[in-house]
Amino acid sequence: xxxxxxxxxxxxxxxxxxxxxxxxxxxxxxxxxxxxxxxxxxxxxxxxxxxxxxxxxxxxxxxxxxxxxxxxxxxxxxxx
Numbered sequence: 001x002x003x004x005x006x007x008x009x010x011x012x013x014x015x016x017x018x019x020x021x022x023x024x025x026x027x028x029x030x031x032x033x034x035x036x037x038x039x040x041x042x043x044x045x046x047x048x049x050x051x052x053x054x055x056x057x058x059x060x061x062x063x064x065x066x067x068x069x070x071x072x073x074x075x076x077x078x079x080x
Contacts, residue, residue: 060066
């Protein structure tokens with residue numbers, strides 16, 4: 001009689017813990033998917049920012065004012 005009650009309670013506990021484990025696993029999977037999506041968006045944004053920064057840098061280097069202020073200096077040749 002006591003063994004039957006023990007196995008009944010154990011079975012109910014196993015079922016409850018299994019259901020809880022499945023629910024927690026589903027939530028963890030959803031959280032991980034959201035983190036993956038966010039990291040992908042962040043990566044795209046960073047790549048886009050680097051592309052814009054490179055284009056801006058190139059535009060500035062090609063501008064007249066930049067070349068006027070920071071243009072290449074001619075090397076002086078010294079003869080002995």
